[in-house]
Amino acid sequence: MNHDTYTDDYLAEILRSIKTIALTGASPNPARPSNGVMGYLLSRGYEVIPVNPGQAGKQIQGRTVYTRLADIPVPIDMVDVFRAAEYLDGVVDEAMALKPLPKVIWAQLGVRDDAAAAKAEAAGIKVIMDRCPAIEYPRLIA
Template sequence: MNHDHYDNAYIADILKSVKTIALLGASPNPDRPSNGVMGFLLSKGYEVFPVNPGQAGKQILGQTVYAKLADVPQPVDMVDVFRAAEYLDGVVDEAIALEKKPKVIWGQLSVRDDAAAAKAEAAGIKMVMDRCPAIEYPRLIG
């Protein structure tokens, strides 16, 4: 897939079909973008599992934080990545290793690695990169 441009229907379909999201790089700091996006996703009815090894066992926005993707207690539809682009390949490897793979890996603004995306897509996982669901949701869904 060409990740320079996404069809609006592709993004809207993802946002309408996913219900559970693991948010990697979740922060308890309300000034951090990951915290704001997590709050937005929760407000839209998504079930969000924050993942941050430094915060594991604590709560962010009322949700228990997990150390790694494999610790999330149920399969997730989407992994939302708030980590630097150089970590995306490792996130893809973690997602592929899960017993039940997510349908989507979503790299936040500036999070892009085309080789990692190709690996995910070869494993049957959709990729979105350099986009934010808290921007795309209001734009495409309302």
């Protein structure tokens, strides 16, 4: 897939079809973008599960933080990646080890790795890069 642009319909369909989001790189600091996006997604009715090894076992916005994707005890529809681009490939590998596979890997603004995206797509996972669901949701859904 060409990751330079996405149609509004494609993004809206993803946002409407998912329910459970694992947010990698979640921060307890309210000043951090990941914290604000987590709060926004929670306010829109998504189940958001924070993932951050340094915060594992603690709470962020009332949700228990997990060390890695494999530790989350429920199926995940989407992995929202708040990590630097060089970590996206590792997040894709973690996501591809899950059963069932997540439907979507969504890499935040500034996060892009075309090779990692191709690997995920070859496994049947949709990939969005360099976009923010908290920007796209109010533009397309709300």
